[in-house]
Amino acid sequence: MASPVDVGSVFDTILILDFGSQYSHLITRRLRECHVYAEMLPCTQKIKDLTWKPKGVILSGSPFSVYAEGSPHVDPAVFDLGVPILGICYGLQELAWTHDRGAVTESSEREYGKAEIVVHDAKNLLFDGIDHFQVWMSHGDKLSGLPKDFAITASTENSPFAAIHSTTSPIWGIQFHPEVSHTTKGTQLLENFAVKICKASTNWNMRNFIDTEIERIRTIVGPTGEVIGAVSGGVDSTVAAKLMKEAIGERFHAILVDNGLMRLNEVPTVKDTLQKGLGINLTVIDASEEFLTNLKDISDPERKRKIIGNTFIRVFEREAAKITPKNGDGEIEFLLQGTLYPDVIESISFKGPSQTIKTHHNVGGLLEDMKLKLIEPLRELFKDEVRDLGEIMGIPHDLVWRHPFPGPGIAIRILGPVSPSQIEIARKADYIFIEEIKKAGIYNNISQAFACLLPVKSVGVMGDQRTYEQVIALRAIETKDFMTADWYEFDFEFLKTVSRRIVNEVRGVARVVYDITSKPPATVEWE
Numbered sequence: 001m002a003s004p005v006d007v008g009s010v011f012d013t014i015l016i017l018d019f020g021s022q023y024s025h026l027i028t029r030r031l032r033e034c035h036v037y038a039e040m041l042p043c044t045q046k047i048k049d050l051t052w053k054p055k056g057v058i059l060s061g062s063p064f065s066v067y068a069e070g071s072p073h074v075d076p077a078v079f080d081l082g083v084p085i086l087g088i089c090y091g092l093q094e095l096a097w098t099h100d101r102g103a104v105t106e107s108s109e110r111e112y113g114k115a116e117i118v119v120h121d122a123k124n125l126l127f128d129g130i131d132h133f134q135v136w137m138s139h140g141d142k143l144s145g146l147p148k149d150f151a152i153t154a155s156t157e158n159s160p161f162a163a164i165h166s167t168t169s170p171i172w173g174i175q176f177h178p179e180v181s182h183t184t185k186g187t188q189l190l191e192n193f194a195v196k197i198c199k200a201s202t203n204w205n206m207r208n209f210i211d212t213e214i215e216r217i218r219t220i221v222g223p224t225g226e227v228i229g230a231v232s233g234g235v236d237s238t239v240a241a242k243l244m245k246e247a248i249g250e251r252f253h254a255i256l257v258d259n260g261l262m263r264l265n266e267v268p269t270v271k272d273t274l275q276k277g278l279g280i281n282l283t284v285i286d287a288s289e290e291f292l293t294n295l296k297d298i299s300d301p302e303r304k305r306k307i308i309g310n311t312f313i314r315v316f317e318r319e320a321a322k323i324t325p326k327n328g329d330g331e332i333e334f335l336l337q338g339t340l341y342p343d344v345i346e347s348i349s350f351k352g353p354s355q356t357i358k359t360h361h362n363v364g365g366l367l368e369d370m371k372l373k374l375i376e377p378l379r380e381l382f383k384d385e386v387r388d389l390g391e392i393m394g395i396p397h398d399l400v401w402r403h404p405f406p407g408p409g410i411a412i413r414i415l416g417p418v419s420p421s422q423i424e425i426a427r428k429a430d431y432i433f434i435e436e437i438k439k440a441g442i443y444n445n446i447s448q449a450f451a452c453l454l455p456v457k458s459v460g461v462m463g464d465q466r467t468y469e470q471v472i473a474l475r476a477i478e479t480k481d482f483m484t485a486d487w488y489e490f491d492f493e494f495l496k497t498v499s500r501r502i503v504n505e506v507r508g509v510a511r512v513v514y515d516i517t518s519k520p521p522a523t524v525e526w527e
Contacts, residue, residue, distance in 0.1 A: 007380055010212050011037035012200040014193075015054035019043045019062030019072050019090050022520065025342075025483045026179035027058055027088070027190065029382065034191040035202040039380065047077035056084040056198030059091025061177060065141050066090065066097040066104050074098070084170040084197045086126075089139055092164070092173030100147035113137060114182060115156040117163070124153050124165060125196045126172050126189060133185045135162070135176035143175070170197065206389040210243070213377050217247040220375065221334060227375060228320045229254040229336035230312065231282070232262075233270030234405050236338030236378060239390045241280055243377050244336050246393070253323050253332070254280045257315050259308070260288025261409030261423065264431040273399060287315045295411060295418045299455075301527035304418070308408045317371055335372035339379045340386065342482045382481050403434075403448045404482075412527040416455030421508070426453040428506045429472045436498050437476075446488050449476035451502070452515075452526045460503075460510030469510035472502055477524055485519040 007013070014031055018024040018040050031038035043059070057078055064071040074094060078085065087095040096103040117135045119127045135156070143161040146152065153172070154163035163174045172193070178186030194200045221227060227244055231237040231254045244252045254274065258267050267284060274280045294307050313335075320332040378386055383404070390400040406412055413430070414422045429451035437443050452473045460467040474495075479485035499512040515522075 007037060007039075007209075007212065010216075011204055011208075012055045012198075013052060014038040014056050014058060014198065014200060015050075016040040016058045016060060017043045017045060017074055017078070017091075018060050019064065019094070021061030021063070021088075021090065023177055023179050024060040025481065027060060028341075029481055030179050030187045030190050031194055032204060032382070032385070033187065034194065035204045036191070036194045036200045037204040038194075043072045043074055045075065047075050047081065053081065054083060055200040056086070056194060057081065058193070059085065059087040059094050061089035061091065061138070064090065065106070066093045067141075079169075084193065085172070086193050087171075087173040088179070089175060089177060092175055093139075093141055093143070095171060095173045096143055096147045096150075096164075099150070100145075103143055103145055103147045104141055105144040106141055115158065115162075115176070117154050117156050117176065119154045119163075121151070121153045121165070124172075126163070126165070126174075126192055127154065128192050128196055130185045130188060130192075134183065135178070135186070136180045136182035137176050139175060172197075206385060206392050209381075209385075209389065210246075210392065213243060214247040217244065217375065217377060221248055221251070224251075225334065226251040226253065226323075226332045227334040227336050228316060228323065228332050228372070230316065230338070231256050231270070231274060231280075232338075232405065232407065233266060233273060233399075234338070235383075235390055235395075235400055235402055236340055236386055236404070238274065238278070238338075238395060238399060239386050239393065240336055240338040240376075240378050241274070242278060242390075242393050242395060244375075245278075245280055250281065252281070252336070253320075254282045255316065255319055256282060256284045257312060258284060258286045258288055259291040259311070259409060260420075261291065261308075261411045261418070263405065263410070264427050273396075277396060277399075283319070285315060285319055287311070290315070292418065292420065297417050299416050301412060304411050304527065305408050308411060312407075313372070320372060333373055334375050336375050336377075339376040341380055341382050344379060384480060401444055403443075403446070403450075405450075406525060412525055413450060413452045415453065415526060422453060425470065425472075425506055425508045426451060429453070429502045429509065432501045432505060433474055433498055436494065436501065440494055445478070446476050447479045447482070447485065448524060449474075449488070451475075458511040462503075462510075467510050469508050471511045471513060472506075472509050473513050473515050473526070474498065475515040475524070475526070477519065479519070479524075482524065483519075485524060487516045487518060490514070 016027050016038055028038045028040050093104045115135050115137050119131050149166055149168045150164045151167055153165050156162045159175050165172045178189045229241050229244055229252055231241050241254050256270055271284055274282045291311055294311050298304055316335055323332060387400050410423050410426050411418050414426050433451045437449055454471040454473055456471055457468050458471050476488040477485040478488050502512050503509055
């Protein structure tokens with residue numbers, strides 16, 4: 001497969017090695033907020049396999065203990081890179097364990113929550129401009145002593161080795177988590193590491209990314225290569241399509257597959273937006289019967305996702321074969337997808353602490369024998385970065401800030417088998433929910449909202465008659481990066497209005513409930 005985004009070789013990059021902490025992705029986000037490019041890879045990454053050299057390396061936290069059998073450990077070659085290294089929580093203990101096996105022990109009690117830290121080495125660049133501040137602790141192990149050739153940088157009341165540094169190498173370790181908002185000067189500390197210690201350039205922004213990515217796409221596709229694009233009308237695929245059109249012009253062929261699982265009135269709306277609004281050459285394919293046939297009687301969410309992903313590829317391969325390339329010779333080789341960084345993080349596990357949460361149709365549901373080569377220009381971007389990119393490229397504001405809609409569509413918002421009647425119920429309920437949100441003027445305050453059809457029935461009463469029909473669950477969340485999220489606190493009168501409308505207007509629904517679960521422990525979608 002083609003990999004269009006290898007930005008680590010273009011921008012100064014801080015490499016984050018993930019040991020499975022729930023906070024690891026936040027390290028990446030904080031650095032990018034400082035306009036420093038950061039990329040997260042599993043802790044099992046072999047340094048020799050990197051195609052670029054990082055400016056610095058950060059070792060993340062982990063739920064493991066460094067001294068436990070089977071715990072993950074970094075490739076020793078990381079210490080031969082000759083670049084600065086920062087260990088965070090488990091990362092600090094990994095550094096100590098690597099240098100002195102007896103320096104890490106189990107704590108008598110877990111330290112979790114806020115702590116006040118005191119910096120002892122004011123000249124240390126990691127704490128430049130920072131002295132006394134609040135940090136967030138989350139650890140069950142501790143340093144029992146200083147490893148050889150290390151000195152104390154900072155301490156708290158309960159952690160005498162809250163921060164340490166090597167006296168012979170550019171290596172730092174901190175017991176607290178600078179990436180979380182509870183650490184008041186955490187972003188400044190990470191910026192100190194990346195900019196003042198690693199000397200990384202602060203040139204990561206979407207204007208620079210546009211030029212770099214367009215050039216990369218042209219290099220990959222070549223002067224005559226052509227690309228077929230998967231578009232859905234959402235911000236991700238639309239931004240990817242606009243980027244592709246800017247890169248190769250008429251050699252880009254956008255295709256919207258109507259899988260029968262889209263929102264109410266979605267297909268004509270998307271067609272009008274992309275064709276008339278953005279001037280993208282679009283072909284609409286009605287493959288709804290094929291998708292629904294393949295999904296018949298399928299309840300397991302992972303099977304749904306894989307079936308939908310596989311069917312997408314088959315449809316695209318057929319359509320690609322029908323398109324006559326502009327150069328009049330050969331076949332279309334490439335497939336564009338709007339995969340984002342959170343999709344990649346949640347879909348790829350490594351041998352160690354991480355587990356796959358769910359397979360995303362556009363990262364884990366693809367066929368091994370797929371003929372088309374993937375191009376995913378947004379693969380290393382978070383949602384807010386994609387939206388910034390869309391605004392810069394002149395995509396309409398309403399489209400840029402439209403709530404995400406999953407590639408598998410309504411299929412994963414219907415718990416249980418998918419059928420035309422179930423699709424109709426879920427689609428109408430969702431439309432009412434979003435319509436009322438827009439009427440209330442709170443659409444832009446919510447990151448994502450949708451209705452989910454549950455596979456249970458509930459007793460109700462309508463017109464003095466007993467009913468026994470299905471349940472709709474409403475979900476609305478607030479988030480910055482879709483890696484963590486809180487549920488949105490609606491006014492009760494709003495929920496009353498939505499519930500009343502859905503029960504009255506959508507046949508087959510007897511009850512409406514509201515999901516008040518954050519992420520984690522839940523995911524955004526129900527399946």
